[in-house]
Amino acid sequence: MGMKNIAVLCSGGDSPGMNAAIRAVVRTGHGHGLKVYGIHKGFDGLIHSKFKEMDLSSVGNIIQRGGTILGSSRCPEFHEKETRKTAAQILKAKKINGLVIIGGNGSFNGAMALWKEHKIPVIGIPGTIDNDVSGTDYTIGFDTASQTAVEAVDKIRDTALSHERTFLVEVMGRKSASLALNVAICSGAENVVVSSQYDLEQIVKRNKLGRKRGKKSSIIIVAESDTPGLSYKIQEELLLSHDIKAGVCILGHIQRGGTPTVYDRVVATKMGHLAVESLIEANFPVVTVLKNGKVTLSPLEKCLKNRKASLKEKLDLIQALSI
Numbered sequence: 539m540g541m542k543n544i545a546v547l548c549s550g551g552d553s554p555g556m557n558a559a560i561r562a563v564v565r566t567g568h569g570h571g572l573k574v575y576g577i578h579k580g581f582d583g584l585i586h587s588k589f590k591e592m593d594l595s596s597v598g599n600i601i602q603r604g605g606t607i608l609g610s611s612r613c614p615e616f617h618e619k620e621t622r623k624t625a626a627q628i629l630k631a632k633k634i635n636g637l638v639i640i641g642g643n644g645s646f647n648g649a650m651a652l653w654k655e656h657k658i659p660v661i662g663i664p665g666t667i668d669n670d671v672s673g674t675d676y677t678i679g680f681d682t683a684s685q686t687a688v689e690a691v692d693k694i695r696d697t698a699l700s701h702e703r704t705f706l707v708e709v710m711g712r713k714s715a716s717l718a719l720n721v722a723i724c725s726g727a728e729n730v731v732v733s734s735q736y737d738l739e740q741i742v743k744r745n746k747l748g749r750k751r752g753k754k755s756s757i758i759i760v761a762e763s764d765t766p767g768l769s770y771k772i773q774e775e776l777l778l779s780h781d782i783k784a785g786v787c788i789l790g791h792i793q794r795g796g797t798p799t800v801y802d803r804v805v806a807t808k809m810g811h812l813a814v815e816s817l818i819e820a821n822f823p824v825v826t827v828l829k830n831g832k833v834t835l836s837p838l839e840k841c842l843k844n845r846k847a848s849l850k851e852k853l854d855l856i857q858a859l860s861i
């Protein structure tokens with residue numbers, strides 16, 4: 539049976555560029571004569587039958603907007619087999635024979651279960667600011683989130699300089715330190731903390747060395763890692779054991795919003811287009827990935843885990859330059 543009706547949803551934390559991907563999915567689908575449905579608020583909307591047919595103009599004027607016009611959610615119920623059975627029944631009743639899922643690891647695990655248990659043709663598009671999906675060098679939103687965080691740190695640097703202060707700036711990323719490392723490189727940070735197993739003495743040593751050679755401010759980028767709010771612990775330790783007074787700024791959800799960068803729009807558009815082409819060619823379950831600068835496809839199986847990006851190269855670079 540040829541592909542006739544497809545649906546698209548966003549799942550997990552939203553990321554800038556998701557709208558560009560939705561637009562590409564809808565317009566490519568229409569270009570091939572398909573009916574395209576948008577599912578409101580991810581897997582939660584799927585199991586509650588929240589579908590809306592999307593015409594060409596439904597995705598007009600959204601490429602430049604952050605967030606997702608479809609809404610997103612985290613759906614713990616989807617971990618249950620019965621819930622996934624309901625989802626598959628709904629998709630089959632609506633005669634949807636292709637599902638595009640824009641999200642991260644958790645969303646792709648849900649996609650895999652739908653394929654394995656119910657043979658729903660699924661395609662994943664990696665969208666998360668964390669850049670932590672295995673099988674792809676890039677996830678949509680990472681560039682914009684990095685830019686937003688760097689702009690914030692630049693502003694903090696201004697006041698840090700004026701008052702000769704040290705600041706701990708905490709960035710998102712969950713278990714991945716990708717965002718923290720990117721932000722540290724681009725903001726010229728003096729220190730970066732990539733996990734809750736940090737070396738306080740090293741941080742202090744670098745802080746003091748900088749001050750000694752005349753630096754008037756110091757920025758420590760902290761990856762939230764598995765302990766959001768970690769910066770407060772470091773702040774206390776710096777004060778109690780070394781009498782270093784540091785300010786704390788937790789950037790939080792500001793990093794998930796805003797106008798997507800050109801890079802995110804391009805990658806998202808290419809991925810959305812390729813996702814539909816792949817469904818039409820009956821090539822699933824796969825994920826659109828960026829590999830060596832090219833948007834291509836990878837088996838879904840390979841993209842289910844958290845990517846363990848090597849930290850060393852970027853850490854070495856930060857250390858070499860923040861002297």
Ligand code: F6P
Nearest residue numbers: 551666667668710711712762794
């Ligand atoms: O996965 C994206 C992300 O923004 C992480 O960086 C962060 O830890 C998490 O989502 C926050 O999730 P929520 O918005 O559900 O609190």
